[in-house]
Amino acid sequence: MRRLAGLFLRLGLLALVLAFLLAPSAFRPLLEPFAPEGAPAIYDRASLLSLTVSHLLIVIAAIVPAILISLGLAILVSRPVGAEFLPLSRAIVNIGQTFPPVAVLALAVPVVGFGTWPTLIALFLYGLLPIFENALAGLTGLRPSVAEAARGSGMTGTQRLVQVELPLALPVMIEGVRISLVIALSTATIGSTVAAKGLGEVIIAGLNSSNLAFVLQGGLLTGALAVILYDGLGQVARLADRRG
Template sequence: MRRGRAIGLLIAAVLFLALALQPQLFAPLLALLNDPGQQIIYDRQPLAMLVLWHVAVVAAAETAAVITAVALGILVTRNRGGDLMTLARTISNLGQTFPPIAVLAVTVPIVGFGFEPTFIALYAYGLLPVFENTVAGLRGLPPATLEAARGMGMSKPAILRQVELPLAAPVILAGIRISTIINIGTATIGSTVGAKGLGEVIIAGLQAGNQAFIAQGAILVALLAIIVDGAFRLFER
């Protein structure tokens, strides 16, 4: 089973790199989607460069979301932080309450077009899965294990670092994986406000009625999500 997943991940990575670096190799297949005379390969920006921009905004937003959500999860699972659960959950739910496109509409007049509003939208959208899994992971630890750590004379910070977080790590990582996969797809809407990324290819295809453009962008986003998901699962194990 693991070998099959590893092979599938390798195939997805090879296809992803080939389409990003040498898209002309797929021209005969993509031509089947278009009417005769339509442009087949998107060439306004190198696809590899758009991939890098797409990964950059997702990575930046996800890093900020993970730091915030894990910190909130730790805070509300402490004895003195339980009263803040409602507030923390409300903050984490903001991104899910408002669609990303609505967040973009609100933030563009404040921070302008491009990277910044997309970063804010993805940051807000990525909080909830990480927060909920952090809380679930920390609250689901065996009480006997924590009692044994306290019996050994470990301080609360030491128990958190050396016992709680390592034992809760698989659950937390699952939340980070889900959040990242969601944001890889969501990041495509950033191109509606001038952010560079794979959404640019999809939007260009929609505007021109070019199915080959749409396919290039959509396939790259899908393959990127598959690769990241597989890499996280391997790392979790």
């Protein structure tokens, strides 16, 4: 019963977000009390749907390479031949945590200019650490008896990695991706300060015009997307855990 109720809540939240993106004017009566007198209650300088899609694309474009690089480093340092590179790998993935996102944007703009690229760089750097640490924990946390059984069956190192270690580590690795994804979704909103298209544009417009309705639209959409994606990846992690 609880599982069914949870499913309805997820589907209800997804349907509400889609309804708002496809027909935002239907929600005007709910938002008008938060807008200044004579000001629009619904953000009208750009399509909310297009801004949401742009926001998600920026996040995905930053997280995918972060996954590939973090996973590659975790595989390398979890092998005997690469164990000595663990301190260097940790130093690399910690670069993004050394500077706040605003500082990364400020440093990136003079190099790559305004637009999407500074935001991509900031999100990529911030996404490395959780994915790397979780992937490393999953790969090094394999029970010795399982590893010994794989060796005893005649598997090569590559076969053990692909057929045993990665499938068993997958639930822990997905948890790292979940954390990075939520961080990226929220951090991407500040990308609008350097002219990146996203939901941060709605929030900044609301702050500049003292229009709380705009701020609510951008903030609630970002929060709802984070909940939907975090929960969705959680379901994938549980499925991978059962299969493992």
